[in-house]
Amino acid sequence: MVSPPSKEAVGITIKKNEDFSEWYTQVVMKAGLADYAPVKGFIVLRPYGYSIWESIRDILDKRFKETGHQNGFLPVLIPEGLLSKEADHFAGFTPEVFWVTKAGNTDLGEKLALRPTSETLAYSIFAKWITSYRDLPLKINFWNTALRAEIKATKPFVRTSEFLWQEGHTVHATEDEAEREVMSILGIYRELIEDYLAVPAVVGLKSDKEKFVGAKYTTTLEGMMADGKALQMGTSHHLAQNFSKPFEIKYLGRDTKEHFGWQTSWGVSWRLIGAIIMVHGDDKGLILPPKIAPIQVIVVPIHKDKDALVVKETAYEIARELKNVGIRTHVDDRDEYTSGWKFNEWELKGVPLRVNIGARDIEKGQIEFVRRDSRDKVQWPRSGLVEKTNELLREVQKALFARAKLLLDSYTSAPTSYLEFQSFIGDKGGFARAGWCGEPKCELAIKEETGADIRVITFEQNDIPDKCIYCGEAAKKVAMFGRAY
Amino acid sequence: MVSPPSKEAVGITIKKNEDFSEWYTQVVMKAGLADYAPVKGFIVLRPYGYSIWESIRDILDKRFKETGHQNGFLPVLIPEGLLSKEADHFAGFTPEVFWVTKAGNTDLGEKLALRPTSETLAYSIFAKWITSYRDLPLKINFWNTALRAEIKATKPFVRTSEFLWQEGHTVHATEDEAEREVMSILGIYRELIEDYLAVPAVVGLKSDKEKFVGAKYTTTLEGMMADGKALQMGTSHHLAQNFSKPFEIKYLGRDTKEHFGWQTSWGVSWRLIGAIIMVHGDDKGLILPPKIAPIQVIVVPIHKDKDALVVKETAYEIARELKNVGIRTHVDDRDEYTSGWKFNEWELKGVPLRVNIGARDIEKGQIEFVRRDSRDKVQWPRSGLVEKTNELLREVQKALFARAKLLLDSYTSAPTSYLEFQSFIGDKGGFARAGWCGEPKCELAIKEETGADIRVITFEQNDIPDKCIYCGEAAKKVAMFGRAY
Numbered sequence: 001m002v003s004p005p006s007k008e009a010v011g012i013t014i015k016k017n018e019d020f021s022e023w024y025t026q027v028v029m030k031a032g033l034a035d036y037a038p039v040k041g042f043i044v045l046r047p048y049g050y051s052i053w054e055s056i057r058d059i060l061d062k063r064f065k066e067t068g069h070q071n072g073f074l075p076v077l078i079p080e081g082l083l084s085k086e087a088d089h090f091a092g093f094t095p096e097v098f099w100v101t102k103a104g105n106t107d108l109g110e111k112l113a114l115r116p117t118s119e120t121l122a123y124s125i126f127a128k129w130i131t132s133y134r135d136l137p138l139k140i141n142f143w144n145t146a147l148r149a150e151i152k153a154t155k156p157f158v159r160t161s162e163f164l165w166q167e168g169h170t171v172h173a174t175e176d177e178a179e180r181e182v183m184s185i186l187g188i189y190r191e192l193i194e195d196y197l198a199v200p201a202v203v204g205l206k207s208d209k210e211k212f213v214g215a216k217y218t219t220t221l222e223g224m225m226a227d228g229k230a231l232q233m234g235t236s237h238h239l240a241q242n243f244s245k246p247f248e249i250k251y252l253g254r255d256t257k258e259h260f261g262w263q264t265s266w267g268v269s270w271r272l273i274g275a276i277i278m279v280h281g282d283d284k285g286l287i288l289p290p291k292i293a294p295i296q297v298i299v300v301p302i303h304k305d306k307d308a309l310v311v312k313e314t315a316y317e318i319a320r321e322l323k324n325v326g327i328r329t330h331v332d333d334r335d336e337y338t339s340g341w342k343f344n345e346w347e348l349k350g351v352p353l354r355v356n357i358g359a360r361d362i363e364k365g366q367i368e369f370v371r372r373d374s375r376d377k378v379q380w381p382r383s384g385l386v387e388k389t390n391e392l393l394r395e396v397q398k399a400l401f402a403r404a405k406l407l408l409d410s411y412t413s414a415p416t417s418y419l420e421f422q423s424f425i426g427d428k429g430g431f432a433r434a435g436w437c438g439e440p441k442c443e444l445a446i447k448e449e450t451g452a453d454i455r456v457i458t459f460e461q462n463d464i465p466d467k468c469i470y471c472g473e474a475a476k477k478v479a480m481f482g483r484a485y
Numbered sequence: 486m487v488s489p490p491s492k493e494a495v496g497i498t499i500k501k502n503e504d505f506s507e508w509y510t511q512v513v514m515k516a517g518l519a520d521y522a523p524v525k526g527f528i529v530l531r532p533y534g535y536s537i538w539e540s541i542r543d544i545l546d547k548r549f550k551e552t553g554h555q556n557g558f559l560p561v562l563i564p565e566g567l568l569s570k571e572a573d574h575f576a577g578f579t580p581e582v583f584w585v586t587k588a589g590n591t592d593l594g595e596k597l598a599l600r601p602t603s604e605t606l607a608y609s610i611f612a613k614w615i616t617s618y619r620d621l622p623l624k625i626n627f628w629n630t631a632l633r634a635e636i637k638a639t640k641p642f643v644r645t646s647e648f649l650w651q652e653g654h655t656v657h658a659t660e661d662e663a664e665r666e667v668m669s670i671l672g673i674y675r676e677l678i679e680d681y682l683a684v685p686a687v688v689g690l691k692s693d694k695e696k697f698v699g700a701k702y703t704t705t706l707e708g709m710m711a712d713g714k715a716l717q718m719g720t721s722h723h724l725a726q727n728f729s730k731p732f733e734i735k736y737l738g739r740d741t742k743e744h745f746g747w748q749t750s751w752g753v754s755w756r757l758i759g760a761i762i763m764v765h766g767d768d769k770g771l772i773l774p775p776k777i778a779p780i781q782v783i784v785v786p787i788h789k790d791k792d793a794l795v796v797k798e799t800a801y802e803i804a805r806e807l808k809n810v811g812i813r814t815h816v817d818d819r820d821e822y823t824s825g826w827k828f829n830e831w832e833l834k835g836v837p838l839r840v841n842i843g844a845r846d847i848e849k850g851q852i853e854f855v856r857r858d859s860r861d862k863v864q865w866p867r868s869g870l871v872e873k874t875n876e877l878l879r880e881v882q883k884a885l886f887a888r889a890k891l892l893l894d895s896y897t898s899a900p901t902s903y904l905e906f907q908s909f910i911g912d913k914g915g916f917a918r919a920g921w922c923g924e925p926k927c928e929l930a931i932k933e934e935t936g937a938d939i940r941v942i943t944f945e946q947n948d949i950p951d952k953c954i955y956c957g958e959a960a961k962k963v964a965m966f967g968r969a970y
Contacts (some may be wrong), residue, residue, distance in 0.1 A: 035610060037559070037606070038563075038567055038609060039560065039563075042562065043560070044557065044558065046557060046614075047555030049558075050556050050557050051555070053558070057607055070532030070535070071530060071539065072529065072530050073529065073534075073538070074522070075524065076599070076632070077632075077647070078523075079524055082523055090493065096563075097588070098584050098587070098591060098597075099588070100586075101585075101587060102584040102596075103634035104580045104581055104582060104636075111587075112583075114561070114585065114599075125522070128520065129531075134821060145561065147561070147562075151589075162560050165559060196667060205955055424954070
């Protein structure tokens with residue numbers, strides 16, 4: 001039997017809790033999710049990685065359409081003059097903009113930015129499309145990539161100079177309606193992240209310092225990774241009239257007067273794949289939540305030469321039964337690899353459930369399930385295949401969320417003094433729930449001294465501590481501080 | 486009733502046969518398909534235009550996956566050094582490449598090209614992924630955009646400096662297998678274009694002068710537009726080992742020796758939307774083939790105030806029945822517009838079938854269908870709704886193809902002398918089927934004198950004329966000449 005392991009099939013050679021960063025890179029590469037591109041800071045998605053993105057995209061796309069959004073397309077190039085029209089926005093993005101200055105051998109008159117985000121381009125065009133209240137609300141989403149030249153250390157999915165994402169842009173007749181849109185999208189993101197990706201999210205507002213440049217306010221979903229660092233997983237911004245005024249997005253109201261539109265923008269990116277890896281993965285590799293796994297069940301026929309035919313046929317039959325009820329199933333019928341090699345590979349790739357089937361199982365009328373999360377084995381009558389598979393997939397989904405919730409809780413502390421705060425953040429990381437006076441200077445000092453910033457000011461503002469954790473003045477809010485990716 | 490027409494709702498103000506180019510632009514803009522972007526040569530897709538692209542994408546994506554292809558993602562930036570690795574290829578694309586030379590305020594060491602196509606980037610990475618015959622075939626598709634700075638006059642969908650497309654890239658163990666892939670993809674494209682878009686395609690080979698730079702040969706699907714100009718609708722290339730050698734895509738064979746891979750690449754773009762418009766549209770606007778129409782049936786309730794409720798309810802019922810069997814249906818229940826205004830708008834937008842429903846129809850237990858292609862009206866019993874709708878949609882689909890085939894035939898001539906050739910091409914355009922000696926110098930002379938080049942050398946090579954239409958030497962092939970977009 002020929003079985004020299006191909007590059008990605010070699011297992012993870014380091015433990016998750018020994019060198020988290022190296023472990024992460026190995027999972028990305030060896031599970032066949034992504035690879036480095038020739039330009040520093042850029043990555044390529046391999047089919048397995050892309051299919052996870054397709055799962056995420058399909059879930060969101062359906063929800064966006066159900067809630068009255070439509071997709072459109074915008075070019076990747078934005079003239080400098082347009083990008084600079086909203087001053088704060090421009091100042092925020094310009095240090096990381098890639099600039100096109102030549103076409104062929106010709107120098108361009110005006111530099112063109114590669115889209116760092118499309119507010120300015122979209123809104124210059126929306127202004128032409130909107131004339132009356134009948135054109136509102138306008139709710140358009142774009143599936144594309146954004147480009148931001150990263151100077152910090154890059155990390156596949158988490159920090160790359162180009163990333164796949166969606167950016168939604170809406171215009172409404174009233175401020176209230178825009179606010180409802182911001183919250184409705186936040187709800188859709190939360191559903192995706194918690195119910196599908198099995199990652200608990202801490203939701204709330206960004207501080208003014210951390211909000212989107214140009215927004216009135218930014219809502220965010222923050223996750224806790226297994227190394228105690230936070231990850232911003234999605235944001236939904238209320239733009240008020242900050243863009244509609246410079247871009248002149250005006251509509252004639254029922255009152256026959258002209259009004260500026262109220263706007264929102266929002267996005268999630270392939271960072272979510274990073275979150276899945278960092279939250280759920282283990283020393284064996286990736287673990288995918290069943291609801292978004294491109295392959296939910298891998299069937300491995302285990303046989304000697306003489307039994308090959310009957311065992312393989314049974315494996316196909318099992319796969320057919322599962323596929324018939326919509327379970328994404330694949331049979332690994334490759335002859336060039338041993339069963340042990342296959343087990344390792346599919347564990348590495350994080351397939352949530354494996355079905356082993358051999359000649360003895362067939363005789364006994366049974367199958368063997370192996371759960372990826374717990375690696376528990378279950379023997380089960382063949383006749384109960386579909387039911388048991390569905391049950392186990394549901395259980396794995398639930399168990400992953402529960403484990404991630406434990407992780408989040410174990411990483412959430414409530415220091416009562418700045419000394420305690422420093423020791424929590426410095427020691428194990430995580431979220432420190434603390435009182436804040438509301439002054440940017442305290443926020444900044446904490447960031448400089450501990451590396452932690454305000455990740456999120458939760459919507460629930462119960463039990464606000466009396467004092468600001470830094471200056472000791474009266475606290476106005478309770479905030480979740482943390483070091484973040 | 487408030488009904489100032491919004492911009493796009495104003496009908497087409499010019500006839501298709503009066504000023505084809507102006508008519509085309511009006512259809513694109515007024516049907517709400519696309520709009521100009523701020524940078525010359527770039528367009529924005531409005532939701533209606535994008536949803537046609539989504540239809541096309543979904544059909545192809547399904548077929549690609551059924552035939553063992555997977556999607557991936559590549560960055561948009563390619564280092565100059567990599568792009569120049571295959572010399573012919575580089576020479577072909579470099580005049581129209583957009584170059585990134587700066588990131589933020591920093592000048593880059595090496596210029597980065599915005600992908601004009603991804604052969605070089607993909608293959609530099611494929612080389613790392615492929616080590617043995619077990620890694621083959623590798624069949625990856627990318628849904629993205631390509632960027633080519635157009636210096637000629639641009640035209641929405643047909644010639645733009647950035648365009649949505651898919652590019653497939655495959656590596657095979659043998660030349661034969663790559664050839665089968667080239668033809669299999671050509672078949673998928675033909676099925677899309679003829680069976681779904683209802684546009685007849687003339688398929689065959691490009692001449693060496695017209696083939697893809699770097700390919701061994703290029704197969705093509707050419708369409709005939711309503712103004713007598715040809716449109717290249719898709720290409721599928723056999724790359725032989727022209728890229729695998731410079732990029733060192735090698736595999737260890739079963740024979741334990743190293744071999745270079747055999748490759749193909751292929752693509753279609755949003756040009757196909759241009760083809761649909763130019764082939765099927767009429768003086769009233771767009772006409773969409775039912776199989777790819779985002780809205781297949783538009784239901785318009787026609788009522789006075791007193792009947793509004795019951796008529797609208799019936800309209801929703803009709804829509805529900807149709808949606809239940811998978812027919813893409815929309816009810817235009819807007820009160821601010823008259824029925825006549827709605828009829829015009831949906832005709833402009835090319836919805837293949839309209840259902841009118843009024844109080845008298847309800848009394849009589851009937852509905853009225855209006856076909857977009859022929860504008861024929863049909864009264865039909867309400868009970869036969871679903872069946873008749875399906876029948877009419879099939880009929881419209883067939884009729885559009887038949888009409889397009891007539892167009893193609895009426896534009897195909899077989900001149901027997903160069904004088905006749907010149908007069909055909911100069912007069913009404915279309916395809917001139919003519920003998921060719923196989924020499925590039927004749928091809929070039931014809932191009933210079935008439936503007937027509939060899940669009941396609943059909944696979945069927947029956948009835949080859951005796952002589953080359955230009956030089957009079959013995960013809961080796963029969964070719965379809967034409968002026969093209």
